[in-house]
């Protein structure tokens with residue numbers, strides 16, 4: 001498939017993502033709900049109030065909401081939000097346009113779901129992402145999802161170095177579960193790990 005022409009090169013700008021959603025160029029898009037999330041939900045003793053930062057098409061929203069999990073999905077790209085709302089139909093109300101770094105939740109969050117959001121950011125922004133995750137979660141609350149480990153200097157996706165990511169995460173979180181991703185799409189294949197971190 002030919003790569004479309006884009007004018008915005010900065011992934012920290014909503015316009016970068018707007019352009020890609022508008023042209024349906026979404027190589028990160030899994031098109032569904034990963035089995036690890038479904039299993040995590042099935043094992044949870046109770047529904048957790050969930051936040052999905054940088055939700056993109058937000059496939060997980062329907063699955064969470066149908067299972068009775070209170071879920072809010074945010075994205076700062078108006079085009080992504082419009083596309084997610086259109087696709088989610090009756091569940092569109094769970095999606096809102098917001099910048100993760102200034103987002104203030106209406107209720108306490110028990111679970112943040114991570115997929116292709118951290119790796120959408122240049123690494124220089126990661127400490128801020130992790131600080132905001134930590135600020136949004138009370139002690140004991142959970143952050144779970146997929147972490148992309150790769151050393152390529154250019155992105156997105158920007159991959160993590162294990163020791164460097166641990167050094168950023170461990171002051172705020174304890175790793176309580178991990179396993180290689182079962183169904184990675186091509187762009188993340190072999191380099192994606194499901195992890196669950198608990199807020200200290």
Ligand SMILES: C[S@@+](CC[C@H](N)C(=O)[O-])C[C@H]1O[C@@H](n2cnc3c(N)ncnc32)[C@H](O)[C@@H]1O
Pocket residue numbers: 011012014017018028029030053054055056057058074075076077080098099100101115116117120
């Ligand atoms: C690589 S996409 C991943 C989308 C989705 N999580 C998925 O797995 O398909 C990254 C998403 O994060 C959004 N995003 C990037 N920075 C953001 C920010 N500061 N606040 C909210 N959304 C942001 C982008 O608009 C884009 O939809």
